[in-house]
Amino acid sequence: MRNSRKTTSLYIFCLLITMVACQPKGNKIGADISQAQDQILAGKAIFQNQCSTCHNFKDNAIGPNLSGLTRQVDSEWIKGFIKNPSAFFDDEDERALALLATYKTPMPAFGSLSEPDLDALLSYMHTFATPAEQVALLENKNWIEEGIxxxxxxxxxxxxxxxxxxxxxxxxxxxxxxxxxxxxxxxxxxxxxxxxxxxxxxxxxxxxxxxxxxxxxxxxxxxxxxxxxxxxxxxxxxxxxxxxxxxxxxxxxxxxxxxxxxxxxxxxxxxxxxxxxxxxxxxxxxxxxxxxxxxxxxxxxxxxxxxxxxxxxxxxxxxxxxxxxxxxxxxxxxxxxxxxxxxxxxxxxxxxxxxxxxxxxxxxxxxxxxxxxxxxxxxxxxxxxxxxxxxxxxxxxxxxxxxxxxxxxxxxxxxxxxxxxxxxxxxxxxxxxxxxxxxxxxxxxxxxxxxxxxxxxxxxxxxxxxxxxxxxxxxxxxxxxxxxxxxxxxxxxxxxxxxxxxxxxxxxxxxxxxxxxxxxxxxxxxxxxxxxxxxxxxxxxxxxxxxxxxxxxxxxxxxxx
Known part of the structure; x- marks a missing residue:
């Protein structure tokens, strides 16, 4: 899932989310995520096929450590952004716009993932409980000043x-x-x-x-x-x-x-x-x-x-x-x-x-x-x-x-x-x-x-x-x-x-x-x-x-x- 201008993968929004997400009131975040063994295994396969190029649950790689993400951000927000990130930009969603301002390139939609696919993906991600390291945003600057x-x-x-x-x-x-x-x-x-x-x-x-x-x-x-x-x-x-x-x-x-x-x-x-x-x-x-x-x-x-x-x-x-x-x-x-x-x-x-x-x-x-x-x-x-x-x-x-x-x-x-x-x-x-x-x-x-x-x-x-x-x-x-x-x-x-x-x-x-x-x-x-x-x-x-x-x-x- 490596992208840009329509960028790489889930890593961009995940990094942003772990830094700017606010805890909503109400039910505990992640309480709606199933931990059925068959669903976790299905989610693992989806993660390996769609996400593992850029992510793991141990270190920051191409993308950030995703461990603990599902305990920090509402499940429906995550799933909605995966399926159609452009809708979040159109609605001027704060998280999405901060992402776009930082990385300059929106991620593509993963509309081919069904609702059961997304549920399974979150089930697998939810097995990694330790919160990801809070990584400070780099200064938003151009290292190469000359534009094309x-x-x-x-x-x-x-x-x-x-x-x-x-x-x-x-x-x-x-x-x-x-x-x-x-x-x-x-x-x-x-x-x-x-x-x-x-x-x-x-x-x-x-x-x-x-x-x-x-x-x-x-x-x-x-x-x-x-x-x-x-x-x-x-x-x-x-x-x-x-x-x-x-x-x-x-x-x-x-x-x-x-x-x-x-x-x-x-x-x-x-x-x-x-x-x-x-x-x-x-x-x-x-x-x-x-x-x-x-x-x-x-x-x-x-x-x-x-x-x-x-x-x-x-x-x-x-x-x-x-x-x-x-x-x-x-x-x-x-x-x-x-x-x-x-x-x-x-x-x-x-x-x-x-x-x-x-x-x-x-x-x-x-x-x-x-x-x-x-x-x-x-x-x-x-x-x-x-x-x-x-x-x-x-x-x-x-x-x-x-x-x-x-x-x-x-x-x-x-x-x-x-x-x-x-x-x-x-x-x-x-x-x-x-x-x-x-x-x-x-x-x-x-x-x-x-x-x-x-x-x-x-x-x-x-x-x-x-x-x-x-x-x-x-x-x-x-x-x-x-x-x-x-x-x-x-x-x-x-x-x-x-x-x-x-x-x-x-x-x-x-x-x-x-x-x-x-x-x-x-x-x-x-x-x-x-x-x-x-x-x-x-x-x-x-x-x-x-x-x-x-x-x-x-x-x-x-x-x-």
């Missing part, structure tokens, strides 16, 4: 196609990536719940049914779980090879990378190689093998991106090497910052680079390139290309081969980094160009101390505060039109769109822009409907056309550049 100006650019978009619905409630389809098979005009797109589709004309046809091939595939809880990413080998036409990353429940198989047994294993990320017998076929038939399996303690910040360098030519050092963006897996939020801050000794919080055709890894299933920065170094993981990332969810290159990654921040700052081999990018001690304490309150950031604490951090070329966006996701560098030479990117949650000319390095100026649908200017949030999370993604075809995608309705829109 509207460039005035408006781009017409038109609906291209819609993926088949894989659920009955939004998001109707969970796409994260749409790109062509190298050397072809075949356009491929994933649904995290299902597999990979090929877009033929404007019709998606199922190419790989991952759900049938992997009986342990899970695509919830969490927005990033399931088939997180895919990448086709640059020699696919000759070798038929492509790669996927997907999630399975913890304990599904023995991992290649794990951690201390004092931290639970909630999920595993699995990297798989597929070999299509007939590369020209529109339906996968062939073999597959597992390359890598990694434990994580939550559903967050896993193997969000697979990519080959599209600018590398055959015979060059980078050709055919697979890049993998792997976050901290939620280890820092659960009090294990040492797993994330590993200085290249482990795979967490890193961008990895492997040779999928090699076999010199510890498990003998893939290769570690000798040109990698930590190759052969004692105590280092040779797969690591760069480290110090919370959630490197998008890896991309410009037209001349410069390498970049977006990194989603904790509470305040979103980043775009230029990636260089062997560099450390700050997490979990930095969020943008600010310090954080990974062992304390994650909501606080501080100016850098003199000498940078001796960490030798490489800082982002773009950093943006959460009053502008909540979760950054990059699109592509544009080759033509009014945005030519610019990178387009946006906010996953609200769908707010931005562009910047990276020729202005080291600090490109950021501008916002908007779309037009049938000649009418609108935001993506307006397009998908009030209260919905946009869940913005971008795609690109072999001709260079760029697409905007939203999981809400599973629709793909083509930009008229």
């Amino acid at each position: 100006e509207d460039s005035g650019i408006r781009i017409e978009i038109e609906e291209f196609f819609q993926l088949p619905a894989s659920d009955t409630v939004p998001p109707l389809a969970k796409m994260t990536k749409m790109e062509p098979i190298p050397g072809t005009d075949r356009l491929m797109i994933n649904d995290q719940r299902v597999g990979i589709y090929e877009v033929i004309g404007s019709e998606p046809k199922l190419f790989l049914n991952l759900k049938d091939k992997m009986d342990k595939l899970v695509s919830k809880p969490g927005w990033g779980t399931g088939l997180g990413s895919f990448a086709f080998h640059p020699d696919y036409l000759e070798n038929g090879l492509f790669y996927t990353a997907h999630t399975e429940p913890g304990g599904s198989a023995i991992p290649d990378t794990g951690y201390t047994d004092s931290l639970k294993v909630f999920m595993q990320w699995v990297l798989t190689e597929w070999k299509n017998e007939e590369p020209e076929s529109t339906l996968f038939e062939g073999e597959f093998r597992e390359l890598l399996r990694i434990d994580i303690p939550s559903q967050a910040h896993g193997m969000q991106e697979l990519a080959f360098n599209p600018t590398a030519k055959k015979g060059e050092e980078d050709y055919g090497l697979l890049y993998i963006g792997f976050g901290d897996g939620g280890t820092v939020e659960q009090g294990f910052a040492n797993i994330s801050y590993n200085q290249g000794s482990d795979l967490y919080s890193s961008i990895l680079r492997i040779d999928p055709l090699g076999r010199n890894s510890d498990n003998g299933k893939y290769g570690i390139p000798e040109v990698n920065p930590f190759f052969g170094q004692e105590g280092k993981a040779g797969e690591v290309y760069a480290n110090g990332f919370r959630n490197p969810n998008r890896l991309f290159w410009d037209q001349v081969g410069n390498f970049y990654a977006t990194d989603i921040g904790q509470h305040t700052i979103e980043e775009i980094n230029r990636i260089e081999p062997g560099k450390f990018y700050g997490w979990p001690f930095r969020e943008g160009t600010f310090e954080i304490n990974p062992y304390g309150n994650f909501r606080e950031i501080f100016p850098l101390k003199e000498g940078d604490g001796g960490l030798d951090v490489t800082y982002p070329i773009v950093q943006m505060e959460h009053d502008e966006l909540a979760a950054i996701f990059a699109g592509y560098f544009v080759d033509e039109g009014v945005l030519s030479g610019n990178l387009i990117f946006g906010d996953i949650l609200s769908g707010r769109l931005f562009h910047a000319n990276f020729n202005e390095n080291p600090r490109p100026t950021i501008y916002s822009w908007k779309v037009m649908v049938d000649g009418q200017e609108m935001t993506l949030a307006e397009m998908v409907g009030e209260g919905n999370r946009v869940d913005l993604k971008f795609g690109k075809d072999a001709e260079g056309n760029i697409y905007i995608m939203s999981k809400t309705e599973g629709k793909v829109f083509r930009m008229r550049l």
Whole structure:
């Protein structure tokens, strides 16, 4: 439940409530909440699916400690706000308006939760009796003073196609990536719940049914779980090879990378190689093998991106090497910052680079390139290309081969980094160009101390505060039109769109822009409907056309550049 502009999850209102709620007269708060065992168990399942990304009942994480909340705030208020927060803003509810003033972004409605669902959720929450710590509001200030100006650019978009619905409630389809098979005009797109589709004309046809091939595939809880990413080998036409990353429940198989047994294993990320017998076929038939399996303690910040360098030519050092963006897996939020801050000794919080055709890894299933920065170094993981990332969810290159990654921040700052081999990018001690304490309150950031604490951090070329966006996701560098030479990117949650000319390095100026649908200017949030999370993604075809995608309705829109 991570959101912004239509923000994250229940955490925002819960934090506000615990600080400003007044005890009403009358019956004792929480006396109406059932403690039937079956209802508590049902509520636990709902909490794990909907809330646990941001909350627990022990510490402040992305959101606050929720312990004791149901003993502080009236049940009907909590349930009503969960179902339809915008109604509270419209009614000028004091709590809701204070929330909006502090965080600048309303949370979306969870109208799909039924009354029994809400009752069960409160029953589970009510089993945690100790009142949550009273956390003082941070000063309502801008750490980055410069606001984002509207460039005035408006781009017409038109609906291209819609993926088949894989659920009955939004998001109707969970796409994260749409790109062509190298050397072809075949356009491929994933649904995290299902597999990979090929877009033929404007019709998606199922190419790989991952759900049938992997009986342990899970695509919830969490927005990033399931088939997180895919990448086709640059020699696919000759070798038929492509790669996927997907999630399975913890304990599904023995991992290649794990951690201390004092931290639970909630999920595993699995990297798989597929070999299509007939590369020209529109339906996968062939073999597959597992390359890598990694434990994580939550559903967050896993193997969000697979990519080959599209600018590398055959015979060059980078050709055919697979890049993998792997976050901290939620280890820092659960009090294990040492797993994330590993200085290249482990795979967490890193961008990895492997040779999928090699076999010199510890498990003998893939290769570690000798040109990698930590190759052969004692105590280092040779797969690591760069480290110090919370959630490197998008890896991309410009037209001349410069390498970049977006990194989603904790509470305040979103980043775009230029990636260089062997560099450390700050997490979990930095969020943008600010310090954080990974062992304390994650909501606080501080100016850098003199000498940078001796960490030798490489800082982002773009950093943006959460009053502008909540979760950054990059699109592509544009080759033509009014945005030519610019990178387009946006906010996953609200769908707010931005562009910047990276020729202005080291600090490109950021501008916002908007779309037009049938000649009418609108935001993506307006397009998908009030209260919905946009869940913005971008795609690109072999001709260079760029697409905007939203999981809400599973629709793909083509930009008229």
